[in-house]
Amino acid sequence: MTAETPDGGVDRREFLKDLLGACGAATPVLWFGAVCVPELAAQGEGGEYDPEDHLYGMGIDVAKCIGCARCVVACKTENDVPEEEHFFNTWIERYVIREDDEVEVVSPNGGIDGFPPIQDEGTVRRTFFVPKLCNHCEAAPCVQVCPVGATFRTEDGVVLVDEDYCIGCRYCIQACPYGARYMHPEKHVAGKCTFCYHRLVKGKVPACVEVCPTQARVFGEVEKRATPLARFMRFNDVQVLKAHLNTRPRVFYGNLDGEVR
Amino acid sequence: MQGYIYPNEFELQWSLLVVLYPYLTGLVAGAFILASLERVFNVKEVQPTYRLSLLTALAFLIVAPLPLLAHLGHPERSFEIFMTPNSQSAMAMFGFVYAWYLAVVLLLEIWFDYRREMVLWAQSSDGWKRWMYYVLTLGSTDLSEKALKFDDSAGRWITIIGIPSAFLLHGYVGFIFGSVKANPWWSSVLMPVVFLFSAMVSGIALVLVLYVVTTMFRWRKVDMKCLDKLAQFLFYALVVDFSLEALDFIHRLYESEESIEILRQLIESRLFISLIVLQVVMGTLVPLVSLALVSPGLRKGGILKTPPRKGGILKTPPELRQLIYIVAAVLIQIGIFSIRWNVVIGGQLFSKSLRGLTVYKVELLGIEGLVTTMALLFLPFVILWVLVKVLPPWSDGPAQENSPTAGGIPQH
Numbered sequence: 001m002t003a004e005t006p007d008g009g010v011d012r013r014e015f016l017k018d019l020l021g022a023c024g025a026a027t028p029v030l031w032f033g034a035v036c037v038p039e040l041a042a043q044g045e046g047g048e049y050d051p052e053d054h055l056y057g058m059g060i061d062v063a064k065c066i067g068c069a070r071c072v073v074a075c076k077t078e079n080d081v082p083e084e085e086h087f088f089n090t091w092i093e094r095y096v097i098r099e100d101d102e103v104e105v106v107s108p109n110g111g112i113d114g115f116p117p118i119q120d121e122g123t124v125r126r127t128f129f130v131p132k133l134c135n136h137c138e139a140a141p142c143v144q145v146c147p148v149g150a151t152f153r154t155e156d157g158v159v160l161v162d163e164d165y166c167i168g169c170r171y172c173i174q175a176c177p178y179g180a181r182y183m184h185p186e187k188h189v190a191g192k193c194t195f196c197y198h199r200l201v202k203g204k205v206p207a208c209v210e211v212c213p214t215q216a217r218v219f220g221e222v223e224k225r226a227t228p229l230a231r232f233m234r235f236n237d238v239q240v241l242k243a244h245l246n247t248r249p250r251v252f253y254g255n256l257d258g259e260v261r
Numbered sequence: 262m263q264g265y266i267y268p269n270e271f272e273l274q275w276s277l278l279v280v281l282y283p284y285l286t287g288l289v290a291g292a293f294i295l296a297s298l299e300r301v302f303n304v305k306e307v308q309p310t311y312r313l314s315l316l317t318a319l320a321f322l323i324v325a326p327l328p329l330l331a332h333l334g335h336p337e338r339s340f341e342i343f344m345t346p347n348s349q350s351a352m353a354m355f356g357f358v359y360a361w362y363l364a365v366v367l368l369l370e371i372w373f374d375y376r377r378e379m380v381l382w383a384q385s386s387d388g389w390k391r392w393m394y395y396v397l398t399l400g401s402t403d404l405s406e407k408a409l410k411f412d413d414s415a416g417r418w419i420t421i422i423g424i425p426s427a428f429l430l431h432g433y434v435g436f437i438f439g440s441v442k443a444n445p446w447w448s449s450v451l452m453p454v455v456f457l458f459s460a461m462v463s464g465i466a467l468v469l470v471l472y473v474v475t476t477m478f479r480w481r482k483v484d485m486k487c488l489d490k491l492a493q494f495l496f497y498a499l500v501v502d503f504s505l506e507a508l509d510f511i512h513r514l515y516e517s518e519e520s521i522e523i524l525r526q527l528i529e530s531r532l533f534i535s536l537i538v539l540q541v542v543m544g545t546l547v548p549l550v551s552l553a554l555v556s557p558g559l560r561k562g563g564i565l566k567t568p569p570r571k572g573g574i575l576k577t578p579p580e581l582r583q584l585i586y587i588v589a590a591v592l593i594q595i596g597i598f599s600i601r602w603n604v605v606i607g608g609q610l611f612s613k614s615l616r617g618l619t620v621y622k623v624e625l626l627g628i629e630g631l632v633t634t635m636a637l638l639f640l641p642f643v644i645l646w647v648l649v650k651v652l653p654p655w656s657d658g659p660a661q662e663n664s665p666t667a668g669g670i671p672q673h
Contacts, residue, residue: 086271093265105265105616132267141443147352148341167341168334170274171352177443179267179613183274188334245442261614 040203040220049201054156056195057222057250058209059232060131062257064216067092067129069111071208071217076112078196078207085109087182089193090133090208095259097126103259130260131217133208134159134180134193135241135249142172142181142190151190157222157250158195166190177242195219222250263530264617273609273621276629278328281637283434283456284601285325288641290431290457291464292318293367293423298494300420306490312374312654313475314468319367320645326359328637331628351437362430366423372399373416375652380404393651431460438604445520445615446527446608451509458502463597465495466590471645473587479655485579492586493558496549499593503545506600523615531610531618535599544596548589555582 040054075081075090092111096104096118106115111129118124136159142151143159150166153159161172166189173181173190184191196206204210209219220229229252232238236254242261253260262271296314298304330336343360346353380402383394395402432453438444439452449455469491476483513521528536553559555577577585611618624630 086268088268091268103616105614107265107268110268141441144349145352145441146347147350147355148338148345149347149350165338165341166335167338169329169332169352170334171350171437173269173274174609175441175443177613179269182269183272183334261616 040200040205051155054200055222056157056200056219057136057229057252058133058195058206059218059220059229059236059238059252059254061216061218061232061236061254062128062130062260063255064214065092065129065131066214066216067094067111067115068213069114070211070213071131072110072112074207074211075193078199079194081191082185084185087185087191089180089191090131093130093132093260095126095128095130095257096124097257097259098123099125126257128255128257130253130256131208132178132180133251134176134195135178135247135251136193136195138248138250139246141175141177141245141247142192145171145175147171154197156200158197158200159192160194160197161190161192163187163189177245177247262617262619263526264612265614266612266617266619267614270612270619273606273619275605275609276332276621277606277623277631277634278332278629278637280598280601280605281328281634282325283431283438283605284463284598285321285328285637285641286431286434287456287460287463287597287601288467289318289322289325289362289464290427290460291462291466292321292468293427293464294461295465295468295491295494297420297424297427300417301424304490304494306486307494309484309487309656310468310472310491312652312656313472313649314464315367315371315374316648316652316654317468317471317641317645318464319363319371320641320648322359322363322367323644324637324641326355327640328634329355331633331637351433351440354433358430358433362426366419366426370416370419370423371652372397373412373419376401376412377404377409378652397651427460428457432457438608443613444608445518446524446611447604449509451505451512452604455502455505455509458498458505459597459600461498462495462502462593465491465498466593466597469495469590470587470594473583475649481655483579483583485583488583488586489556489558492552492556492589495590495593496552496556496559499545499549499552503549506545520615523611523618526618527607527611531620532603532607536603536607539599540596540603543592544599545593548593548596551585551589555585 069092072088072091075088076083079089081087081089088110090110091107093105093107094111094115098104100123108115118127136153136157138153138157140151140153140159143153146152146166147169148165148167150162151159151172152162168183168188168190170183170190173183181190181192183189196204196208199206205219206217209217218228218232220227222229224230232254233252238252238254239256240249240252292314295307296311296318299307299311330339333339342353343356346356376398379394379398381404383391383398383402386394435453435456438447438456439449441447469488472491473483473488513524606621609619610621626632
């Protein structure tokens with residue numbers, strides 16, 4: 001209880017004491033927020049992972065992305081993506097839209113090498129970074145075209161490639177409207193983002209989400225209400241990429257510019 | 262590179278070998294449809310090319326899957342297409358369409374057509390040749406009138422089934438491209454139809470050249486009636502093919518969808534030579550005009566009304582006409598190969614971000630290089646040579662006779 005001073009104000013000593021107490025009480029909450037929120041409630045009752053209990057998606061707040069590409073590096077490390085410049089599960093694009101509607105897009109080494117200084121800054125109307133990755137489409141064209149069914153969609157909504165089964169015909173790469181697939185130069189099978197599936201089953205979020213310093217990436221359940229993704233989708237106008245192709249992506253963008261393809 | 266392409270788009274996925282695949286299947290389908298002209302539609306003039314067309318189709322069909330196989334990341338797993346096909350996938354149909362066409366249509370038709378001769382050759386030869394022909398007859402050596410009649414009617418029925426099958430074989434290849442909605446250059450409902458008619462064009466043109474060349478090497482006289490008829494059908498197929506291509510082009514231009522700007526850049530900067538020069542001018546317009554001018558069949562057919570005289574609009578001696586046909590047919594082959602190039606490679610030269618263009622450099626050596634492609638292009642001719650040696654398709658030998666199977670006994 002805070003003691004009031006004769007003039008009706010709050011005693012400084014008491015105020016500071018209360019403040020410290022409040023901080024102490026809040027510590028577990030902060031700790032929970034910092035450590036537990038990126039974790040997923042992945043384990044079922046028996047401790048086993050049950051894909052039927054989940055349906056995953058990702059939210060990306062374009063306004064929060066600072067183009068640091070830590071996600072790209074983390075992804076390459078976590079998923080053994082080839083180091084070379086033309087293989088990415090995720091990458092960052094920088095858009096510069098000029099006053100005359102001219103659009104310049106760059107993604108040097110997927111964003112890992114940083115972005116070149118913007119020339120002629122006075123003519124810039126808007127500029128922003130857009131993280132890209134596999135959209136884990138509900139109606140995935142890559143899954144449709146795979147002749148042997150090596151590319152498939154899991155029950156928890158993740159599009160994966162069976163590396164022991166893929167014949168390497170590259171039809172899925174042609175069918176993906178988002179350029180999210182590549183031919184793995186050593187394995188000779190299609191490579192792509194897996195939403196870090198090996199982490200999901202352990203209750204962890206994808207590596208790119210975990211390392212993002214601005215929480216531009218939000219991961220979670222699409223259909224459950226009390227998850228970070230559900231919250232993201234409640235408080236943002238979300239869009240998907242190339243909606244006219246009816247691939248029904250599971251990567252939702254907030255604050256997305258109409259120029260992004 | 263020009264503009265922005267997605268980082269993963271740097272490498273072109275489908276190379277020169279995948280250009281070769283639709284080119285080869287097109288020749289198969291076209292050659293078969295030509296054969297069906299004589300068999301089903303009773304165009305008797307083209308009879309000298311009937312068996313040659315069938316053998317050509319077979320030779321090219323045998324080679325057709327090889328470029329695909331060489332292109333796979335894991336060719337050793339290719340059988341999975343047969344074992345566990347994904348019923349949703351257009352490509353998964355490949356194995357079945359191919360097997361159906363090879364086994365049910367081509368091999369059966371050739372067998373019924375040659376059975377009588379194979380029996381006769383088995384009887385008149387000795388040594389290993391006798392055994393070879395005997396094995397080829399599969400032990401069916403009945404030459405009674407009833408049996409021969411059955412051969413004939415079976416052959417006719419197989420051809421009737423074969424026509425839609427040929428349409429399926431190549432229309433399906435067009436569908437593989439036409440159904441990719443991610444790619445605005447490919448995604449078109451007209452694609453299978455365009456593929457089909459270009460297949461007919463290429464098949465007829467190829468058999469025309471093969472017929473003239475083989476006849477000359479055998480020191481026989483070229484049947485000008487047959488050649489004129491071939492040229493006439495070549496002209497018709499070319500008109501339809503060109504009209505469809507033009508329709509597709511105008512439709513895209515008129516709709517002017519989101520992709521129109523990048524496609525304009527694609528045509529102007531990357532495909533100018535292969536599309537405008539090779540495909541449209543050299544491969545279509547020049548042959549169209551030359552065939553229209555010299556083909557006497559077109560005048561008779563009422564397409565080009567001219568005062569009655571021999572030859573086409575221009576009165577041409579047969580030797581000159583033959584030369585013009587050959588040149589037109591060769592130009593058409595270049596044009597059709599360019600069509601396949603423009604579809605397969607052209608469709609990968611622009612980014613799906615619609616913001617940039619990339620380049621394709623053909624490698625010389627290596628499994629997907631120029632040398633492999635040339636070898637695979639040459640291989641069908643080697644196979645055809647062997648087939649022609651084993652199953653001579655000629656019907657103009659001295660021992661010629663009109664048989665119910667529209668063939669004759671060749672010289673030995």
